[in-house]
Amino acid sequence: MKVPFVDLKAQYLSIQPEIDRAIADVIADTAFISGSYAKKFEDEFSAYNGMKHCISCANGTDSLEILLKAMNIGSGDEVIVPAISWISTAEAVSSVGAKPVFADVNEHLLIDPVQAEKNITTNTKCIIPVHLYGNPSDMSVLMEIAGNHGLKVLEDCAQSHGAELGGKRTGTFGHCASFSFYPGKNLGAYGDAGAMMTNDDDIARLSRAIANHGQEGKHNHIMEGRNSRMDGIQAAILSAKLPHLDDWTNQRILIAEKYNKQIVSGKVVKPIVRENARHVFHLYVIRVPDRSAFMRYCSEKGIETAIHYPTPLPLLPCYAGQRFMPADFPVAAKASAEIVSLPMYPEMTDKQINFVAEHVNEFFS
Ligand SMILES: Cc1ncc(COP(=O)(O)O)c(C=O)c1O
Structure with a gap:
């Protein structure tokens, strides 16, 4: 698939x-x-x-x-x-x-x-x-x-x-x-x-x-x-x-709920939806150890993943003149090394959602 x-x-x-x-x-x-x-x-x-x-x-x-x-x-x-x-x-x-x-x-x-x-x-x-x-x-x-x-x-x-x-x-x-x-x-x-x-x-x-x-x-x-x-x-x-936007958004929220339910590995940190927030899941982003190996594994299985974003803004080459260090932005620096975005779009089928969740669980089992 x-x-x-x-x-x-x-x-x-x-x-x-x-x-x-x-x-x-x-x-x-x-x-x-x-x-x-x-x-x-x-x-x-x-x-x-x-x-x-x-x-x-x-x-x-x-x-x-x-x-x-x-x-x-x-x-x-x-x-x-x-x-x-x-x-x-x-x-x-x-x-x-x-x-x-x-x-x-x-x-x-x-x-x-x-x-x-x-x-x-x-x-x-x-x-x-x-x-x-x-x-x-x-x-x-x-x-x-x-x-x-x-x-x-x-x-x-x-x-x-x-x-x-x-x-x-x-x-x-x-x-x-x-x-x-x-x-x-x-x-x-x-x-x-x-x-x-x-x-x-x-x-x-x-x-x-x-x-x-x-x-x-x-x-x-x-x-x-x-x-x-x-x-x-x-x-x-x-x-x-x-x-169609509200229907598509509801669909995104449903897919995120399914991912949240089906991804059970304790090594994966899943997105938290705060009680008073309607998170519209433009992206479904998890945090994982060993990200490169995980993304390679997904790619071999036919699952496309991405990183949003691999480098905190202040640590990009264009801001090198300001000599920022990862320790200046500890939360962003740690997160950007762990985040990975899973497939997310309103037309995803249950089969595809299950397939992704199964492989996340399998890799981190
Ligand atoms: C957070 C954020 N701000 C601004 C933009 C800029 O939008 P555009 O690509 O339409 O210029 C984007 C789009 O990529 C974005 O994700």
Whole structure:
């Protein structure tokens, strides 16, 4: 049996007529960039999240960068980011001329609020919690810390579409939120796409302008911006997929429950779902000893696995100049040597889930 890490084709086949029609409509209307399809998706996605503004853009990395700019964060400013994330979270901070300051993570690999607070200086302007793997960060504590220090909070929701904490959606706690619709995300386009979300009228207005060459109305450039607009085809695909998101999410949660039940080896640390959290399992990540041998074994058995992420951000070569040591981020450093992501996508069959769980148990027996 083959168990791919994700199977985007299976999802396409399950909704093929809707997707094909959406793409054909955009072509027939020649609505290729921004325009009515992007506007429709923005309205639908802000309604889905119960938020006032959704502004579409070209990808998730841009959405982080544009929001930082819209909050006037730049040279001389510091932004606190977790030590484990995809590089975009830190990269966006550097791109606007500010300095990413890394805080160690907690046992869930989410930014540790205590470590975040320790890193606050007079230059700190913002904290970016990442709801990594689809698991909500500890937003009530982070918002309190941010409030006490007059900081902005930008939620990186690239992996957490539909996740909740205490019944409240991720992306609705902070001053603003960024989303990626990279194809493999829980809500994925058929190319690059992203969005900014906020209830703040000023952040929304500036974000919209920055993403479209600084324009507020045609040829009225209130500033220099950039070209970061969503393609009509991506917007139409996202509109076609959004009504399915909750079903797909429930399916992911069910698969995680099955993995959690069926993986019984005491050597494997499984993801913990906190009582008040709706973890949407963009990734199902376990921690294991002897990871390389385990991944080799999985590969031989036809099971694809991956690592998210093998190196904590501050220990990447691009930050070598700051001379960080693993001991500076003990939780992230230890975890990144043990984590491995198992196949996870809504269309997985019970046979595939059982096959993966059996082989995890067999290897660690
Ligand atoms: C946590 C996180 N932030 C930001 C991004 C950036 O998104 P994009 O790939 O759409 O630029 C990603 C996507 O890979 C991500 O996982």
